[in-house]
Amino acid sequence: MMVYIIKSVDTIHYETEVDALYNYISRLEEEYGFNQKNIRKEVPIQVGPKRQLADIIVYKDGLPYILIEVKQKIPENPELIKQNLELISSLLGNQYSVITDGIYDLCYIVQNSSQQNKLKSIPDIPSTYSSSSTKKQKRHIILKSPELFFWNICDVLRSKTKSRYLTEKEISDDLLKLIGAKIFDENNSEKPQFVADNSENYLKIVTRIENILEQLNKKQKSQIFEPKFKLPHDILVEIIFKIQKYSLTKSKITDSKLGFPYFIFTKNSGEFLTPPNIASFLTNLFPITSEMKVLDLACGTGKLLFDAGKKGATIVGLDINESMTNLAKINCYLHEIENATILCTNSLDSLDTLSKKSNDVIQPNSFDLIMTHPPFGLTPQIEYQKFSMLTTSGSKYVEALFIERSWELLKEGGKLVIILPEGIISNKITLAVREFITKNFKILGIVGLPDYAFYPYSSIKTSILILEKLGPKIYQNSYNVFIANAENLGYDKHGSSTNANDFSQIIEEFHVFLKTNKGHTFDTSLNEELRLDGNYFKNISNLGTQKQICLLKEITDISIGVKNHKLRKGDKYRIVKGQQIKDFEIDLSTADLTGFELISMDKFLLKNKDIVLTRSGTVGNVGLCKNVENVIYSDNVIRIRINSNKIIPEYLTSFLHSELGQKQLRQCTTGSTIRGISLSNLEKIQIPILSMSEQNKIAQKLEDILYQKSKLKDASIKFEESKSRLSKIIEEITMEQN
Template identity: 30%
Template sequence: MNPLFDIQLSKEDNLLKRFEEIHDYIYANDGLSPQQTLEEFVKILFIKIFDENENSNKFTISAEEWNLLKSGKINQSLTERISNLFEHTKQAYTDIFDSDDRIKLTPIALGFTVNKLQNISLLNSSQDAKGLAFQKFLSHHEKDGRGQFFTPEPVIDFCVEMMQPKPDETIIDPACGSGGFLMSALKFLQKNNLELNTSKSVSSHLFGLDINKSIARIAKMKLLLESNGKTNVICTNSLEDLDSIKLSVSQKDGFNIVLTNPPFGAKITNTSTLSKFDLGHKWSNYDKEYHKTKVVYPNQNAEILFIERCIQLLKEGGRMAIVLPNGNFENPSLEYLRYYIKLKTKILAIVNLPQETFIPFGTGVKTSLLFLEKDTPNLNKQYPIFFGRVTKLGYHGNKNGTPLYQKDKYGQTIKDSSGQPILEEDFSVIVEDYKKFQNGNVIESDNAFSINYNELNGRFDFDFYSPENRKLFSNLDNVKTVRLGDICDIVKIKSKKLKDHNSTVEYVELSDINTHSYEIINSTTYQVHELPSRASYELQEGDIITAIAGNSIGTRKHATALVTKDFEGNICTNGFRVLRNFKIDSYYLLYFLKSEVFLKQMFMYRTGAAIPNVSDNDLSNIIIHLPNDNYIDEISKKMMKAFELRQESRNQIESIHLELA
C-alpha cells in the first residue's frame, strides 16, 4: 500500500483557528465571494468526513505535491484524488449535492485546505470542540453570505425554552436554513438531560427540511459534527405533497414539535400547490364565521402556507413555535387566517418582538412569535392565552448586531459569578413569566399578561389586548358611549371632479394640517391628471377630516381638522376619512378626536408596518364618550370661541398687510 495513504489521524481541539485560516486563504487568493468561499469550505468538510467514514485515507497531500503546487507547476494527482473523493461524497449525500457539482478551488487553495485538515480527525475530535468551532466559524461568516436565511440566536433559544422539548420527542424545522433551531433544541436537550445519547437524538429525533441545497449542507454539517452518524436534514420543498415528505423522513405519524422561521414575503403562484392547501383557497365570511370556497388564490404568501403545513406536520397534541410578520396577527384582510388557526389549534402564547429584531439580518420587518398546540377536535374554548412582549434583545438593533450588556450605575459592565458579561435582554423574563402562567399563576405586567380565549376577537397582536387598552374599554363600559359610525357618515366615495382630467383643483395632504389647532393650513393647486393616485374625497364646509394612515395615527401628531369655508370643494388624500352629517355636536366631536381616549383606540387599531393604517370598519367602531349635555355644550362653546379667535387673529394680520400696501 502507498505509505502516503497509511496515516494515523490525531484529535485537534483548535479547529476554529484552522477553519479561519482556510477560509481566509481561499477568500484572499481565489477571487470567490464570501458566500462562494463558505460553500466551497463546506464541500471540503463533507469530503473530509466521507473519507474518514470510509477509512480510505485519500484526503491527504504529500510534501512533494505541496512543493510542486507552490512552485506553480501542474499537479494532477491531488486534484484527481480529491475530485474522485468528491464524486463518491456526492453519491453518499445525493439530497444535498447535484451530480454536476464540482470543487471550484484553485489547485493551490485545495492543497492548502487539505494540508490544514489532513492530520485532524473530525469524527474523533471532541464533539464540543468541533461543533463549537464550526458554530463560531459560521457566526463569523454566514451572515455575510446568506443573512436572509438566519434567525437571531436569542430568538431561536427563546422559542426552544418556551417549547421545553423532551428527549423522546421528535422535532422538525420545515424551513431549517442552516439548522439554528435544530442545534438549539439539541443543546437544550443536552443541558437538561445529562445522560442524553446525542447520536441517537440527532439520528432519530431531529429533522430539517430546506429547499436550498447550499444552506441545507451547512445544517447537515452542523449535525454531523455533533453526532458522527446519520442526520435527517433533507433538501426538499416543504410545501410539496405532505405524505411524500413524511415518508422521506420516515415519520408518517407526524412530529411532537415544529420550530421554524418560514420565508417571508415570497409568493407561491403554482396553482397545483395552492389547490392542495386550505389557505391556498379564498375564504368567505358568513355570520361571523369563515368558510373555505372552491376558488383558488392566484398567489399566496409562502409563510401563510407554511402555517398550514406546520400544523399538518404535527401529531395531535403536538406543539409549534413559528416566527411570523406582524401583518398575519393584525391585518383585517387576514382575519380568515386567524380564524383557521383558531379552528385547528389551541393558542398557547403570542410574543411580540421589537422592530429592530431582524435588522442585523437584513430586514426591518416587524415580527411576533406564535406558539400553538394541534387540536383538531377543537372542543375546548375556555382556556387562557399568554401574551408577552420582548423589549431588550441582548444586541444592538443595527446592521452589526453587536452584543448589548447590562451596566451598573457607573457604566461598568455587570458580570455573572463566572466572570461573563450579562446580556441586556428580557427573553429570560418572558420565559419565567410563561412558566408561572403554565403553573396557573395570573400574570399581568407591562410586558406579560393573559386573556381568556373568549376575549380573543379577530386579532392576535399584543398591543390590541394590552392591559392598558383593556382597562380603557373597561372604563368606557361604565359611561355613556356611542360608536363613531352611528353618529356621522364616513365618506368613502371619490369626488366626481376627478373625472375631468383637465380641470384644476386644490389638494389637501396629511402634512397640510396643523395638528395642534385642528386646522387645514395649506392646499396645493393641481390639474386633475397631475394629482397623486391617493387624491379621493371632496370637502364641504363643516366636515371633519381625520387621518387613518401614516406613522402619526394614534399619536400626539395625529391629523384631525375642521373644514372651513376657505377649503370648501378641495380634494383630500385617502389617508383621511371625511366625517359628515353629525348626530352629535360637531365641535364636541372635533375635541374628542384629539383626546387620549380616541388616540389610544386609533393606535390600538393600527395595522401594517411600513405605512400603518386603520380600517374603515375599525374606524366605525371607535367608541365616543358622551358626557352630560351641559358638559358637551361647554366644550363646544370653547372650541367655537377658539376658532373665532384664530379667525380674528388672521383678520388683524391681513389688515396690517392692507395698511402697508
C-alpha cells in the same frame, strides 16, 4: 471597541479608516508577531514635490520592511493604489506592501527595478522576521471579526470570478466547502492538512483539501459536500492562504461553533437565516426531553434543532436548499447529535412523499414540537392544491400552508412556534388564515418583533405565534393569551451587538403565564376579524364603566381622501396630506396647490368642523378643520364628519387625541411593511358619550390649548425677528467703526 457598519446588503466594513488602521496594527502584533515599537503609523514621506502620509510602516533593523495602505473598503480595482505603493516603495526600499481594509488584505512582494519597483501579488506577508520560537501557532489564531472577514472574502470571490461564468450558488458552495474542510481538519487531524505553502503547486494544495472533504463525508456516512471545487485553483489557493492561520472552531462565529456565518447566504444566495438571538429565544420557550420529536419545516443550518438534539430528542429538519441541509448535517455531526434526520426536500410535498423520504420518521400526528421560520411572501404553486387553505379559502400565502402542514404533523396538544409577517395575523385579506388558526389551535402567546429584526435583509414587521394543536371538536370562544413585545433583541439594525435584550424576561413571563393562565383575553365574539397581532391586544381600551358608548360609525360619516392619480396640475385647491396634521390643527400654509379631474368635488371637499386623521405613515395625528375653503384631502388622510347631535367636533377631536382614543387607533393599525389604519376597524372605535355640559367644558379646554399654541407661535416668530434685528445692529455698528 471598534465598530463595523453595514451600509446595505452589498457592503460591510469598518465605519472609518481609523478603525480599520488600528485593527490591522493589532493584527500585525497578534497574528504576525511584529513588535509594537517597530510599527509606525501615518509616516510622512516626500514623493517628488508632494508630501504624503504612509498609513503604516513596519521596520526591520531600522529600515522600512512592509508598507501598508489602509482603506475603509478595498476598491474592486486597486490598480491606482498599487501604482502609488510602487512609487513609494522605490523611494523607501521596503520588501513588502499591503492594501487592507483592516480585515482582508491584498499582499505583494516588491520586485526591484532600475527605474520603478513593481509589486507582485503573494498570498500573505511573512508572519514574523524574528526567530521561529516567537511565532504563534497559526492554527490557534482567533478570528475576531468573522462577519467582516467572510463578507470580504465573498466580495473578492465575486470580483475575481466575474469573467469565469460561475453562479452565486457555486461561489457560496465552494466557500462553505473550504470552511467545512478547515473545521473538520482542526477537529480530526493531529498534523494540519488544511495548509498551503508557496513552494507547492496549486493542484497539490486543492487535492489535499478535496481529500479532507472526502474524509468528512466518510466519517459522517453521507454526502455532506461534493468534494470537487468549481472555483479556479488560483483563487481557491488564495482563499486557503487567508483562512489557514485562523482557528475557526475557537473563533466567535455568528451562527454556531461550526463557523458558517448566516451572512454568507445573504451575500451570495439571497437566503437569510433566523438571527441567533431569536433562534435561542424560540428554543427556550418549552422544556424539551429525550422522548420528544421536534421538527423544523424550513431548517436552514439547523440552529432551531440543536438544543433539542443535544437533549436527546429526535429531531427532523427539512429545507429545499441543499446547501442549507448539508450545513445542517455537518452541524449535527459537530454537535455530536446522532438522532437527527435532515432532508433536502420541499416541506409542502405530500405526506406520503415525506414519509418515504424519511424512512417513516415523518408521520401525521407524530410531533411534539414544531419550530419554524417559513419563507415570506411566496405564492403557493398549483401542485399545492391539496391543502385546504387553498381549496376552501383561496389563500395566496405560502405561510398559510406551513401552518396547515404543521397542524397535520403535530400531535394533539403539540406546540407550534412560528415566525409570521404581521400582515398574515392582522390584515383583513388574510382573515381565512386566522380562521384556520383559531379553529385548529389554541393561541398560547404572541410576541411582537421590531421591524429591524431581519434588517438589512427584510424590514417586514413580524411576530412569533405560539400555538397548541386542539383535539377534535375542541373549540374555545374566549380564553387568555400571553402578549409581549420584544423591543430590544441584543443587536441593533446594523447587526452590532447591544446589551439590551428583552428575550430572557419574556421567557420568564411566558413560563409564569403557562402556570397561572393570567394574560390578555382573546374573545372571538369581540374580535370579529380575529386579529392576532400584539398591537391589537395591547391597545384594547376599557370603557365599560361609561354610561353610554357609541361606535364611531353610529355618529359620524367616515371617508378616505382622493388618490394621487386623480390629481392634476392646477391651483384651484389646496390638498391636505398627513404632514399637515398635527396638534389638533391643520397647517394649510404648507399644503400643496393642485387641480382635479372629476366634475363633482363635494365628496373630497373639507368643511369647517370636519375632523381629519392621518391614515398611514405616522398614524393617529388628529386635526380639526377651520377656514378650509377649497381644501381637499389625500388618500393618506381620513375625514370624520359628525352626523349626530349627541357629540360635538371639539370633544371628539380631543377624545381621539387622548390616550384612550390613541390606544384604539393603534388597535386599528395593520400591515407588515407600511402600517395603516383599517377603515372597517376604525368604524368600531368606542366613543364615550358625555353630557353636553361636560363636552362643552372639554371643548373650552381645547380652545384654550389652541390659544396658548397660537401665542407660542407668535412668540417664536418674534424671537426669530429679534435675533435677525440684533444681527443687523451688530453688522451696522461694525461697518460704522470701519
